[in-house]
Amino acid sequence: MLALGIDVGGTNIRFGVFDGHQLIHTSRLEANLSQACRDVSADSAAFAVVHILSSEIVKIIEKHPTIQAVGxxxxxxxxxxxxxxxxxxxxxxxxxxxxxxxxxxVLNLPVTIENDANAAxxxxxxxADKPEGGLIYLGLGTGVGGGxxxxxxxYTGQHGFAMEAGHIIIEPNGRQCGCGNKGCMEQYASASGVAMSYFNATQQRLSAHQIAELADSGDKAAIEAYLLAANALAQALASIAKVLDIKNVVIGGGMTAAWPLMQQAxxxxxxxxxxxxxxxxxQVKISTAEDTAGMLGAAMLARKHSTL
Ligand SMILES: [Zn+2]
Structure with a gap:
């Protein structure tokens, strides 16, 4: 059976049709959901998101009518x-x-929803062929998610907050985090954390990608920003591993493009x-799924739940 996996981001939404693990069709919709949900009533925001998603899903189902579940x-x-x-x-x-x-x-199909990092x-x-001991995932993007x-x-926890690894405090009284605490790991190890480290050292606002290029060319503040990210991530992962004792760890997300800058530290x-x-x-591995793990996971969860 075919399953559709959807990875919803703030500015674009990615759709993947899967036959088993095989991605047979993929598309991307540029849709600024954050914009659509801002300064409008809760009902209007909900209506907009349902409309944006369902319109695209209907088009994909027309092309692949044997899709039986959506994640x-x-x-x-x-x-x-x-x-x-x-x-x-x-x-x-x-x-x-x-x-x-x-x-x-709206679709008359079973739909499954999960947190994006959990889906990834x-x-x-x-x-990884479903290792018996399980798997820990950390996704380094604008923030840091985990699953x-x-x-x-x-395992999503009793309240849906399990593996909020980005909010493990690694620096008491450190940088202010959006969650209300200070010194959370994602304030250092995410793309915005790296940008903040560089800004603090140089007063220049650059993207994590630009900072990685500077680090490659020997810029000391840029190298330091990535070392700080590597240290923060390792501190948090060590705590997680001491609690869970699970061997397989996968690190994914856009920041892994700069992994050579972080690996040793x-x-x-x-x-x-x-x-x-x-x-x-x-055993820590860097994801080789590029950006398809979230879509695949959503599709596989949809299939699993629709056949229960
Ligand atoms: Zn936090």
Whole structure:
């Protein structure tokens, strides 16, 4: 059976039709959902998001009429039981909205919704041939998301907040985070964290990508910004590994393009922070799925749930 996996971002939405793990069709829709949800009533925001998604899904189903399930990786907290969106920090107005139910009614198909990093974690778990011990996923993008598969299942926690790894505090009284705390890992290890580190050192506002290019050409502040990111990530992962003791770790997201700048410092800090006996027990891999793990995971979760 074919399944459609959707990765919803703030400015674009990616759609992938999967036959097994095989991606047979992909498309991208430029749609600024953040804009569509800003300064409008909650009802208007919900209507806009349903309309944008369902219009594109209907077009894809016309081309692939054997699609039997739709999965969505969504940037927000999803209630583990009701599957309502609890909150989406970048898409205000959608709190407590049943996007899954609305789309399922409009499309007359089973629809599954999951947090985007959780969907990517499940996608990586499928790509790794479902390792028995499970898998930890950390996604380095504008923020840092995480996901955990254990016992063959995505573990999202009792309230939908499991593996909010980006908000592990690694620097007491450090940088202010959007979550209300200070010193969260994503304030250092995400693309915006790297940009902040560089700005603090140079007063120049550049993107993480531009800073990576400067680091490659020997710019000290740029190199330092990536070393700080590597250290923050390793500190958080060491804490996660000490709690979970799961061997397979996959790091994905756009920031991994600059992994050579982080790799050595990351390994040194991870080894230093881990319990010595656990050092050889954690295998960290960089995702090779490029940006398809989220779509794949959403599609696989949709298939799994529709055949229960
Ligand atoms: Zn935080």
């Amino acid at each position: 969505i990786g969504f940037p927000g907290f999803i209630h583990p039981d009701s599957k309502n969106i609890i909150q989406s920090p970048n898409l205000p107005g959608l709190s407590y909205f049943d996007l899954r139910g609305e789309l399922s009614t 974690a499940y996608g990586e778990y499928c790509l 955990l598969v254990v016992g063959g299942k995505l 990351f390994k040194t800090r991870l080894d230093a922070d881990l319990i010595p006996a656990l050092r050889d027990g954690i």
